[in-house]
Every structure is written in structure tokens, then in C-alpha cells.
Amino acid sequence: VHPTAVRRASPIVVQSEHTSYTNDHIISKFTNRGADVTIVEGQYIVTPTAKPYEFQTARKVAKTGLMMVGWGGNNGSTLSATILANRHNIVWRTKSGVQQPNYIGSLLRASTVRLGADPSTGKDVYVPISDVLPMVHPNDLVLGGWDISGARLDEAMKRAQVLDWDLQRQVMPHMAALGSPLPSIYYPDFIAANQEARADNVVPGTDKQAHLEHLRADIRKFKETHGLDRVVVFWTANTERYSDIIPGVNDTADNLLNAIKASHSEVSPSTLFAVAAILEGEPFVNGAPQNTFVPGVIELAERLQSFIGGDDLKSGQTKLKSVFAEFLVNAGIKPLSIASYNHLGNNDGHNLSAEPQFKSKEISKSSVVDDMVSANALLFKPSAVGAPAGSKEAKGEHPDHIVVIKYVPAVGDSKRAIDEYYSEIFCGGRSTINIFNECEDSLLATPLILDLTILTELLTRVKYRDASAGKDFKPLYPILSLLSYMLKAPLVKPGTDVVNSLNRQRNALETFLKACIGLEGSSDLLLETRIW
Numbered sequence: 001v002h003p004t005a006v007r008r009a010s011p012i013v014v015q016s017e018h019t020s021y022t023n024d025h026i027i028s029k030f031t032n033r034g035a036d037v038t039i040v041e042g043q044y045i046v047t048p049t050a051k052p053y054e055f056q057t058a059r060k061v062a063k064t065g066l067m068m069v070g071w072g073g074n075n076g077s078t079l080s081a082t083i084l085a086n087r088h089n090i091v092w093r094t095k096s097g098v099q100q101p102n103y104i105g106s107l108l109r110a111s112t113v114r115l116g117a118d119p120s121t122g123k124d125v126y127v128p129i130s131d132v133l134p135m136v137h138p139n140d141l142v143l144g145g146w147d148i149s150g151a152r153l154d155e156a157m158k159r160a161q162v163l164d165w166d167l168q169r170q171v172m173p174h175m176a177a178l179g180s181p182l183p184s185i186y187y188p189d190f191i192a193a194n195q196e197a198r199a200d201n202v203v204p205g206t207d208k209q210a211h212l213e214h215l216r217a218d219i220r221k222f223k224e225t226h227g228l229d230r231v232v233v234f235w236t237a238n239t240e241r242y243s244d245i246i247p248g249v250n251d252t253a254d255n256l257l258n259a260i261k262a263s264h265s266e267v268s269p270s271t272l273f274a275v276a277a278i279l280e281g282e283p284f285v286n287g288a289p290q291n292t293f294v295p296g297v298i299e300l301a302e303r304l305q306s307f308i309g310g311d312d313l314k315s316g317q318t319k320l321k322s323v324f325a326e327f328l329v330n331a332g333i334k335p336l337s338i339a340s341y342n343h344l345g346n347n348d349g350h351n352l353s354a355e356p357q358f359k360s361k362e363i364s365k366s367s368v369v370d371d372m373v374s375a376n377a378l379l380f381k382p383s384a385v386g387a388p389a390g391s392k393e394a395k396g397e398h399p400d401h402i403v404v405i406k407y408v409p410a411v412g413d414s415k416r417a418i419d420e421y422y423s424e425i426f427c428g429g430r431s432t433i434n435i436f437n438e439c440e441d442s443l444l445a446t447p448l449i450l451d452l453t454i455l456t457e458l459l460t461r462v463k464y465r466d467a468s469a470g471k472d473f474k475p476l477y478p479i480l481s482l483l484s485y486m487l488k489a490p491l492v493k494p495g496t497d498v499v500n501s502l503n504r505q506r507n508a509l510e511t512f513l514k515a516c517i518g519l520e521g522s523s524d525l526l527l528e529t530r531i532w
């Protein structure tokens with residue numbers, strides 16, 4: 001029996017022996033079901049597995065700050081202005097009428113999951129995802145961050161040219177009250193030379209150890225000033241070039257910490273921010289494509305059990321690709337080539353017009369169909385065992401896949417993405433599908449930053465234990481691969497497979513959130529509708 005007070009405080013109450021509620025926690029039992037498969041003389045020998053776990057979710061939502069690196073950019077300023085519009089319920093006029101603020105585009109705040117069915121009507125019952133477990137409301141996030149450009153947030157919003165003027169006009173005083181971003185770390189070698197004119201707000205000097213301590217002090221001060229329990233540090237600054245992975249420099253946690261002490265040239269600003277957050281025990285999420293998470297960062301996060309997630313927001317073209325390529329392959333159709341073109345005219349596009357920064361984006365956009373292709377050996381010949389390393393046979397069959405990005409200032413933040421899917425169909429036939437997608441880039445990205453921040457905070461409150469071994473509850477593994485739905489090139493536990501399929505990513509998240517309240521099983525089987 002649940003105490004009434006506990007029950008009232010929660011939009012969903014699960015009445016089952018698998019779920020219990022205390023004032024502080026929701027505790028659930030969950031059986032992780034799978035199957036071990038071995039292949040013996042061409043036959044698949046399958047042994048179902050079932051391992052019992054318990055989850056414990058702290059019910060008190062942390063007072064959470066979001067510190068954005070690149071706060072004055074299009075994403076940072078758009079996120080701030082839209083939160084303020086929601087918080088102060090600012091409505092504005094567009095040429096089509098009166099517009100209300102909302103959180104459309106947020107998986108957590110604008111999409112639902114099926115809980116079950118109403119026994120009296122047999123009808124499905126859906127709830128907002130944000131009701132499944134206690135989560136921060138975006139309106140309650142305390143905003144802050146850094147930028148190499150010192151423009152005040154109201155000026156940054158104006159410069160971004162994303163929001164309707166009538167909204168900008170009304171939200172302006174609130175934005176001005178946020179002030180200017182904190183001075184940031186600028187190592188010109190990592191972003192495009194065309195960004196130099198913006199860099200008027202930088203922490204002086206070249207001593208990387210001093211820079212690290214400066215950032216750590218910024219995080220601590222922000223936390224203290226606002227009385228926060230948790231700060232999520234979020235990279236939404238310019239895309240950097242890739243860092244070289246150099247043995248002895250960034251390959252282990254200790255080497256990386258020493259490389260920072262020695263101000264080694266290959267330590268990027270984003271890596272420095274990640275290390276600062278990890279050392280402060282606060283989560284760090286990378287919304288851009290560069291390899292911020294060099295092996296030394298991952299080892300440090302593991303050592304200190306500090307959460308990290310990345311890379312690169314999956315907002316438009318890649319999100320569609322992670323649905324569309326899967327649709328083709330799962331329908332038994334064989335994509336032969338995927339050709340993607342983008343043009344955009346915002347500052348992100350300007351930065352990506354430089355080759356090394358474009359390369360980072362190209363890499364993160366390119367791997368997105370790999371898992372779908374390798375899941376279907378009927379259509380794509382798998383890699384041949386024993387084939388010479390690097391050969392076509394060793395790589396396995398794969399569609400041709402190219403990505404082009406061009407900077408066209410006139411279109412501003414309104415990005416164009418053109419994709420051609422050229423596929424083999426039945427008995428030698430061919431199918432060509434072209435998709436033309438046009439969208440305000442920052443309005444796609446902003447809800448993803450919110451979802452990533454809110455989920456990250458939640459995942460810091462979830463602990464688990466192996467119920468069979470009677471062990472203590474412990475936190476999740478530090479690389480938060482449950483964030484994959486919002487990320488183009490999901491970072492996962494080393495040695496485990498990346499899942500790019502948007503459907504599988506959503507399923508994983510939904511299953512996990514439900515498991516935390518003691519619900520399990522596929523809600524799409526609907527067995528009762530298929531039997532007498």
C-alpha cells in the first residue's frame with residue numbers, strides 16, 4: 001500500500017509487487033531478458049537469458065543549472081529566449097496570427113508513451129514521457145555559460161536572426177538581464193580562422209592548467225551563486241577540428257592530465273571543458289561532432305564516475321536518415337547510394353566552410369547507416385573473415401555514402417538538406433527517392449539540448465543493482481548511451497555496438513524509463529487484439 005502523500009506527488013502510480021515507493025525513491029524490479037546465440041555447424045543455438053535487476057530512482061528533482069559553452073551562439077541564444085518566453089508566457093504576433101510559446105520538438109515534453117489500456121473501453125492510454133519519472137521542467141533550468149564573443153544575450157539573439165521580431169522585442173529585457181557569457185578558452189587552431197573576429201571575450205594566457213582551474217572555478221561559482229544541486233555543462237560552441245590521438249598525450253587519463261599541465265598543443269578547448277566538468281563531478285554533453293572525448297577523457301570519467309554524453313545533435317538530415325535508411329533495409333530494399341547535400345548560412349555554416357571543421361561533421365554524419373547495413377546480411381555481404389585489413393572485402397558491402405556541406409549566407413539559419421536514396425528493388429529494378437528538407441536549424445536543435453540536459457539530470461538520479469547478487473545500488477555506467485536518440489554519433493561504452501536507428505533508440509529509452517517504474521514488456525505486441 002502506498003502512502004497517500006507519495007501517491008499524490010506522482011502522476012503515475014504502478015500497483016504491483018515489482019514497484020515500491022518511499023518518500024525519497026521509486027524502487028522497481030526488472031528482469032532483463034535476452035538470448036545467447038552460438039552458431040554450431042551453421043545452426044543457431046539460442047538460449048534465452050533472464051537476469052534480475054532493481055532500479056532505484058531518487059524522486060527529488062535536482063535544482064539544475066545548464067551552463068552552455070557557446071551560450072551566445074544561435075543555439076544558446078535561441079534556447080535562452082524560448083525558455084524565457086515559456087517561463088513568462090510571452091505570446092507574440094506573426095504574419096499568421098498569435099503564437100504561444102511551447103516545447104514542440106522535445107521528445108520529453110511533446111511526445112507520449114503508451115502505458116496500457118483502459119479496461120472499461122479497451123482504448124490505449126498515453127502519457128507525456130515527462131510524466132513517467134520525475135524530471136526537471138525546462139522553465140526551471142538556471143541558465144549560464146561561456147562564449148568567446150562577449151555580446152550580451154539580447155544582442156546575441158538579435159545577431160542570430162532566428163526568432164520573430166515581435167518575440168525578440170518582448171523577450172529582450174529578460175535576455176539583457178542574463179548579461180554576457182563568461183569569458184571562454186580560445187585556441188584559434190581548433191576552430192575556423194573566420195571565427196577570429198568574434199573572439200573578444202577570452203580568458204587570457206596560454207597556460208592550460210590555469211585555464212582548467214579557471215573553468216572549474218566558474219562551475220563552482222555558478223553552482224554556489226544559484227544554490228544548485230547539479231550543473232550540466234553543454235558544448236554548443238563551434239565545431240572544432242579533430243584532435244590527434246597521441247600516445248603519451250591524450251590516450252590515458254593520467255597522460256591527459258599531464259598534457260594539460262604541460263599545455264600540450266593537442267588539448268582542445270572542448271576537451272578542457274569536459275575535464276573541468278568531470279573533475280567537478282558534473283555531467284558534460286557534447287553537442288558538436290569533434291572528438292572531445294579522447295580516450296583519456298573517457299578513462300577519467302570512468303575513474304571518477306562522472307557522466308558524459310555525445311556527440312553532435314541529431315536534428316534534421318541525420319535524424320531522417322536514421323529512420324529512412326532503416327525503413328529501406330528493414331523493408332528488404334537495398335540502398336546502393338545515399339547522397340546528402342546541405343547548405344546553410346548561419347555562423348555554424350561559416351565555421352564548417354573550413355576543411356578541418358567540415359571533416360569533423362562529415363565523420364559524424366557518415367556512420368549513421370552502419371548498424372542497419374550490418375544487421376542485414378541478405379542484402380549486404382558481411383566482412384569476409386581473413387580478408388586483408390583495409391580491403392573492400394574486410395570492410396563488408398556498404399552503400400556509397402557522401403555528405404556535402406556548403407555555406408550560403410543568404411539562407412541564414414534556414415538550412416536546406418537534400419538527400420537522394422538510390423536503391424535496388426525487385427529483380428534488378430531501381431528506385432530513387434529524393435527528399436528536400438528546409439528548416440530553421442536552431443529551432444530543431446534547441447529542444448534537443450533541453451531533452452539531453454533533462455535526461456542527463458534524471459540519469460544521475462537512477463541507480464541499479466544486480467538483484468541476484470544482493471549488491472548495493474550503484475550509478476549507471478558514465479557514458480550515457482541512453483541519450484543516443486538526440487545524437488548523431490552516439491558515444492557508447494567502449495567495445496559495445498553503436499545503435500543509430502532512431503526507432504531502436506527511442507525504444508531503449510522508453511523501455512528503460514518504464515523499467516524504472518516496474519513496467520516491462522513490449523507494448524506493441526497487443527496480443528489481446530490478435531487472439532480470440
Ligand code: NAI
Nearest residue numbers: 070072073074075147148184237238239288313347348445
Ligand atoms: P553558432 O556558431 O551560432 O554558435 C557557436 C558559438 O560558440 C558562437 O557564439 C561562438 O562565438 C562560440 N564559441 C566558439 N568557440 C568557443 C569556445 N572555445 N568557447 C566558448 N564559446 C565558443 O553555432 P550554432 O548554430 O549555435 O551551433 C552550435 C554547435 O552545435 C555547432 O558546433 C554545430 O555544429 C552544432 N550543431 C548544431 C545543430 C543545429 O541544428 N543547429 C545540429 C547539430 C550540431
